[in-house]
Amino acid sequence: MAKKIGVTMEVGNDGVAVITISNPPVNSLASPIISGLKEKFQDADQRNDVKAIVLTGNGGRFSGGFDINVFQQVHKTGDISLMPEVSIDLVSNLMEDSRKPLVAAVEGLALGGGLELAMACHARVAAPKAQLGLPELTLGVIPGFGGTQRLPRLVGLAKATDMILLSKSISSEEGHMLGLVDALVPPGDLLTTSRKWALDIALGRKPLLRSLHRTDKIGSLSEARAVLKNTRQLAKKIAPNMPQHHACIDVIEEGIVHGGYSGVLKEAEVFKQLVMSDTAKALVHVFFAQRATSKVPNVTDVGLKPRPMKKVAVIGGGLMGSGIATALLLSNTRVVLKEINPEYLQKGLKSVEANLKSLVSRGKLTQDKAGKALSLLKGALDYAEFKDVDMVIEAVIENIELKQKIFKEIEEICPPHCILASNTSTIDLNVIGEKTNSKDRIVGAHFFSPAHIMTLLEIVRTENTSAQVILDLMALGKAIKKVPVVVGNCIGFAVNRTFFPYTQGAHMLVNLGVDLFRVDSVITSFGLPLGPFQLGDLAGHGIGMAVKEIYAKVYGDRMFQSPLTELLVKSGRNGKINGRGYYIYEKGSKPKPDSSVLSVVEESRKLTNIMPGGKPISVTDKEIVEMILFPVVNEACRVLDEGVVIRASDLDVASVLGMSFPSYRGGIVFWADTVGPKYIYERLKRLSETYGGFFKPSRYLEERAMNGMLLSEPKASRSRM
Numbered sequence: 001m002a003k004k005i006g007v008t009m010e011v012g013n014d015g016v017a018v019i020t021i022s023n024p025p026v027n028s029l030a031s032p033i034i035s036g037l038k039e040k041f042q043d044a045d046q047r048n049d050v051k052a053i054v055l056t057g058n059g060g061r062f063s064g065g066f067d068i069n070v071f072q073q074v075h076k077t078g079d080i081s082l083m084p085e086v087s088i089d090l091v092s093n094l095m096e097d098s099r100k101p102l103v104a105a106v107e108g109l110a111l112g113g114g115l116e117l118a119m120a121c122h123a124r125v126a127a128p129k130a131q132l133g134l135p136e137l138t139l140g141v142i143p144g145f146g147g148t149q150r151l152p153r154l155v156g157l158a159k160a161t162d163m164i165l166l167s168k169s170i171s172s173e174e175g176h177m178l179g180l181v182d183a184l185v186p187p188g189d190l191l192t193t194s195r196k197w198a199l200d201i202a203l204g205r206k207p208l209l210r211s212l213h214r215t216d217k218i219g220s221l222s223e224a225r226a227v228l229k230n231t232r233q234l235a236k237k238i239a240p241n242m243p244q245h246h247a248c249i250d251v252i253e254e255g256i257v258h259g260g261y262s263g264v265l266k267e268a269e270v271f272k273q274l275v276m277s278d279t280a281k282a283l284v285h286v287f288f289a290q291r292a293t294s295k296v297p298n299v300t301d302v303g304l305k306p307r308p309m310k311k312v313a314v315i316g317g318g319l320m321g322s323g324i325a326t327a328l329l330l331s332n333t334r335v336v337l338k339e340i341n342p343e344y345l346q347k348g349l350k351s352v353e354a355n356l357k358s359l360v361s362r363g364k365l366t367q368d369k370a371g372k373a374l375s376l377l378k379g380a381l382d383y384a385e386f387k388d389v390d391m392v393i394e395a396v397i398e399n400i401e402l403k404q405k406i407f408k409e410i411e412e413i414c415p416p417h418c419i420l421a422s423n424t425s426t427i428d429l430n431v432i433g434e435k436t437n438s439k440d441r442i443v444g445a446h447f448f449s450p451a452h453i454m455t456l457l458e459i460v461r462t463e464n465t466s467a468q469v470i471l472d473l474m475a476l477g478k479a480i481k482k483v484p485v486v487v488g489n490c491i492g493f494a495v496n497r498t499f500f501p502y503t504q505g506a507h508m509l510v511n512l513g514v515d516l517f518r519v520d521s522v523i524t525s526f527g528l529p530l531g532p533f534q535l536g537d538l539a540g541h542g543i544g545m546a547v548k549e550i551y552a553k554v555y556g557d558r559m560f561q562s563p564l565t566e567l568l569v570k571s572g573r574n575g576k577i578n579g580r581g582y583y584i585y586e587k588g589s590k591p592k593p594d595s596s597v598l599s600v601v602e603e604s605r606k607l608t609n610i611m612p613g614g615k616p617i618s619v620t621d622k623e624i625v626e627m628i629l630f631p632v633v634n635e636a637c638r639v640l641d642e643g644v645v646i647r648a649s650d651l652d653v654a655s656v657l658g659m660s661f662p663s664y665r666g667g668i669v670f671w672a673d674t675v676g677p678k679y680i681y682e683r684l685k686r687l688s689e690t691y692g693g694f695f696k697p698s699r700y701l702e703e704r705a706m707n708g709m710l711l712s713e714p715k716a717s718r719s720r721m
């Protein structure tokens with residue numbers, strides 16, 4: 001059925017015109033909606049039988065904001081005139097300055113432009129649990145329909161800057177306490193109360209309040225300046241490489257100093273500049289890329305329905321297993337956690353409890369909910385509880401024989417519909433399932449640590465995994481608040497494989513004489529939260545050595561053989577786990593660079609002996625970024641070439657959520673396309689001539705560079721899936 005897009009107006013016998021936005025699924029403010037709103041407000045203004053107006057959204061949602069597709073069109077065409085003029089014409093003049101009282105009836109959500117329309121109304125009535133917020137900064141822009149001016153005037157400057165800068169939404173209950181919502185009523189009463197409220201204003205029983213003209217919550221100029229000073233410091237910390245945070249504070253300040261209307265004018269100007277910024281292009285790309293991951297050809301488009309996952313068993317209560325169990329429990333799934341002996345089982349159960357406790361202590365979970373989650377957990381030392389499970393997720397150590405044995409056992413004991421998933425990060429799923437006759441229900445559920453916090457879930461399918469099993473795992477992933485990305489089966493899957501050269505490039509640089517702490521600092525300035533050496537410390541160098549061996553077997557032809565990790569472990573530095581790696585880790589303080597590690601580095605340099613003429617090379621920060629991240633792009637090209645991901649943007653999402661690659665750079669492939677495939681190819685070629693095969697450009701990169709194509713452009717099908 002075609003979507004019904006438009007704006008309707010119905011005038012009741014009471015003289016109230018109800019204007020309703022309809023644009024499923026979130027009533028986004030697309031061009032026809034904006035022109036429809038203009039038309040209806042003009043009509044309502046002119047009609048003598050209309051005394052007051054109520055604005056609402058169809059289908060239980062007020063509005064998810066301005067249509068983000070328009071940003072994408074502007075980015076594709078470079079034509080900023082595609083952005084409609086809304087802030088002054090519609091929001092300030094037609095709505096807020098209207099002589100007729102205007103009340104917003106809010107249900108479900110009012111985000112971005114949606115909340116901005118509501119704030120331009122003279123009062124807001126909301127149903128419970130509606131989500132209210134201005135998340136524009138996550139898209140690289142600022143609120144553009146007056147939100148930077150009206151929100152501070154309705155909830156106070158400190159709360160408004162907190163909501164806008166951190167893109168934090170609040171519930172209608174909190175909005176009510178703050179004064180953003182004037183009345184909170186059950187959904188069934190929403191329209192009746194809103195109509196009555198609008199008529200009360202018309203009859204002078206309630207005041208007609210124009211948000212932009214209010215000053216009661218702003219405080220004195222010096223108070224406001226103090227808040228803005230703190231906010232600028234926060235922006236420096238949380239968004240050093242993004243323009244929209246500082247721009248937003250400037251716009252808010254303009255309104256405080258020169259009045260709301262002046263602020264609205266500046267907001268419109270800055271908004272348009274920011275729409276065209278590289279940051280906005282990248283963040284809008286990530287928005288749509290993330291949503292595209294839920295579209296998997298031959299899985300989500302063939303009429304299948306996900307089956308309910310009521311009870312899930314997790315085998316192994318270590319770091320990963322207990323994290324996965326926690327994530328499942330938090331979404332009300334019954335979990336059986338199996339271990340091999342009572343001691344390990346107790347440890348696993350305690351870890352789950354500790355995960356929940358830490359969420360409670362950080363204010364992310366109520367004590368009640370933690371208790372409820374824990375009541376759904378059962379420990380097990382045998383398979384008795386497995387007879388009615390819908391899915392098993394194996395999360396034991398990376399040992400092929402052990403995993404094969406477990407899969408054989410669970411195949412026999414679990415019901416025939418049960419999904420048999422492994423959380424392996426390095427072992428081929430075909431090998432894991434080799435001894436079973438259930439290859440169609442074997443799938444990878446690759447969580448990232450800590451599994452109850454990191455949002456990426458790689459769903460690894462083999463050529464035998466059934467579409468139903470993939471769909472079920474996707475649905476479970478979404479239910480436990482992950483972003484599932486379906487990938488093909490290869491060593492390292494999409495994220496770990498793409499990023500295996502990340503550490504290697506860093507090791508190469510250090511062996512060439514570059515200071516390791518400088519490398520980390522350059523990479524964190526680029527936007528990754530941890531440089532390669534600190535990341536290695538966090539993962540543990542024992543694990544690092546084991547993983548390196550696994551990768552060497554398959555990707556050995558393009559690896560840089562550095563003895564640094566082995567030397568580090570030999571000198572008793574296992575990383576954060578034993579308090580010492582490249583950095584020193586002490587409880588309660590930040591990791592400190594350990595200068596004594598430099599003797600280990602010297603030893604490594606002697607062994608590799610790659611410094612030209614025995615002297616350290618001299619490199620710029622830009623070259624450091626290139627020598628570390630271009631090999632990553634090169635591996636991403638192989639991942640694309642082999643069809644390990646369905647589309648290039650899936651790898652962008654996976655790199656952002658799995659490796660914390662900066663979202664404002666759009667993910668690894670998007671960033672590479674911004675830099676230019678030809679430039680990357682030429683740099684890698686030159687580096688490979690000087691430093692060898694580690695940098696050798698892949699065939700895919702070479703082809704794209706030669707043909708002037710972007711890396712993200714789809715190619716003729718040659719997929720692993």
Ligand SMILES: C[C@H](O)CC(=O)SCCNC(=O)CCNC(=O)[C@H](O)C(C)(C)COP(=O)(O)OP(=O)(O)OC[C@H]1O[C@@H](n2cnc3c(N)ncnc32)[C@H](O)[C@@H]1OP(=O)(O)O
Pocket residue numbers: 025026028029064065066067068069109111112113114116135136139142143144145147288291292
């Ligand atoms: C001038 C103004 O100040 C500028 C703005 O208003 S910018 C926009 C500000 N608004 C936002 O950032 C909200 C973005 N949307 C969201 O956060 C979430 O979609 C939501 C909380 C509204 C709903 O979440 P959820 O129910 O999980 O559904 P979700 O899968 O995300 O979205 C459903 C569909 O609506 C689309 N959609 C959501 N918000 C949209 C928007 N503002 N514009 C266009 N499409 C939108 C999604 O792309 C998706 O489309 P698809 O089904 O074709 O993939």
